[in-house]
Amino acid sequence: MDQPSLKAVLGQAQAFFSSKGLRFTKQREAVTTLIFRTQEHFRPEELCERLRKSDSSASRATIYRTILHLVESGMLREISLGGGERLYDPNFLKSPHHNHLVCVDCRKIVEFEDPNLDIMQNCITRRMGFSPTEKALRIEGRCDMLRLLGTCKNFNAAGKKGQRDKASKG
Amino acid sequence: MDQPSLKAVLGQAQAFFSSKGLRFTKQREAVTTLIFRTQEHFRPEELCERLRKSDSSASRATIYRTILHLVESGMLREISLGGGERLYDPNFLKSPHHNHLVCVDCRKIVEFEDPNLDIMQNCITRRMGFSPTEKALRIEGRCDMLRLLGTCKNFNAAGKKGQRDKASKG
DNA sequence: GGCAAAATGATATTGCGTCTCAATCTCGCG
DNA sequence: CGCGAGATTGAGACGCAATATCATTTTGCC
Ligand SMILES: [Mn+2]
Ligand SMILES: [Mn+2]
Ligand SMILES: [Zn+2]
Ligand SMILES: [Zn+2]
Numbered sequence: 001m002d003q004p005s006l007k008a009v010l011g012q013a014q015a016f017f018s019s020k021g022l023r024f025t026k027q028r029e030a031v032t033t034l035i036f037r038t039q040e041h042f043r044p045e046e047l048c049e050r051l052r053k054s055d056s057s058a059s060r061a062t063i064y065r066t067i068l069h070l071v072e073s074g075m076l077r078e079i080s081l082g083g084g085e086r087l088y089d090p091n092f093l094k095s096p097h098h099n100h101l102v103c104v105d106c107r108k109i110v111e112f113e114d115p116n117l118d119i120m121q122n123c124i125t126r127r128m129g130f131s132p133t134e135k136a137l138r139i140e141g142r143c144d145m146l147r148l149l150g151t152c153k154n155f156n157a158a159g160k161k162g163q164r165d166k167a168s169k170g
Numbered sequence: 171m172d173q174p175s176l177k178a179v180l181g182q183a184q185a186f187f188s189s190k191g192l193r194f195t196k197q198r199e200a201v202t203t204l205i206f207r208t209q210e211h212f213r214p215e216e217l218c219e220r221l222r223k224s225d226s227s228a229s230r231a232t233i234y235r236t237i238l239h240l241v242e243s244g245m246l247r248e249i250s251l252g253g254g255e256r257l258y259d260p261n262f263l264k265s266p267h268h269n270h271l272v273c274v275d276c277r278k279i280v281e282f283e284d285p286n287l288d289i290m291q292n293c294i295t296r297r298m299g300f301s302p303t304e305k306a307l308r309i310e311g312r313c314d315m316l317r318l319l320g321t322c323k324n325f326n327a328a329g330k331k332g333q334r335d336k337a338s339k340g
Numbered sequence: 341g342g343c344a345a346a347a348t349g350a351t352a353t354t355g356c357g358t359c360t361c362a363a364t365c366t367c368g369c370g
Numbered sequence: 371c372g373c374g375a376g377a378t379t380g381a382g383a384c385g386c387a388a389t390a391t392c393a394t395t396t397t398g399c400c
Contacts, residue, residue: 025366064357084254086254120287130273130311133274133310135309137305138307140304140305192346228349
């Protein structure tokens, strides 16, 4: 279920570009590949850096432009996990309605879907006179370290769980 | 239910500041007053401008610092309504669990609470091994223009509903 | 008044995203 | 093949929000 088809994804991207009279250049392919190969949430600047380190290459401008195109195609979505930072999420392709759970201790991110939740959200929305087009639920919390021993990075750092904050990568 | 007590709010702020060994200066009071008098979502820069126009005054630095303090006090919350822009929300004081409905046509924002939704979110969160600390649900959609005639700004602009986008204030 | 801590505000700096524009690429056509 | 229109790229300039710095001012207290 991880990479069901990078090839298919590239095909879909190519189809979108050509449907718009745009070309699927090697730069755009490189960006698209990088995004959908690891399937992780990312910041644009971080993507630039990753691409710079790889063998392929594209300028910052091209990377930003490609991201916009992919968003327009529906293959990529902008999300927010707090802190005002702009993130992009390539996982709506395989999980079109997923939400996010973020551990405030170890910054672990868990994606989940729940049809019943969706139904309830839709009901409420309509009751208030709206037709929903997009929903984004983000839940912050603490992952249960004892039960999930080993998956919470902060638990591994034993005992001292006070120095995380936004040092999620420092 | 609108301004149940600006005075009480200022008292609460003052209490927080002094509990931290900080002073409730006239600048901080001016910022706090401005935030909680209109009770609207705001961007920091916009708050700066509003304060500049008023009779009171505070530097940008002080405004940003005061915002941080108020967030730490729990009286103010950072939210995201999409587009990656940082917004602050003073309304969690009177409605501690509210969510946001945003009309993609007219940018109207509606706040709502729903205890059942909260319960369901909590259940799901715990089922996944998390203890929830904060939840943020944002729903984008279209407000029903026919039914809500007069409240959807875009409907008033009769017929031509293509030129909004991010011109929510142009 | 005089001191130390806290607070302020002008300014510099950073980070991120957008814009501009000249150079390059691609494709179809004669 | 050689050309030209339109698309694409990339370097750099730019704009804006937010943060950091630091000298000056204010405050509470003795
Ligand atoms: Mn995701
Ligand atoms: Mn709100
Ligand atoms: Zn954790
Ligand atoms: Zn509307």
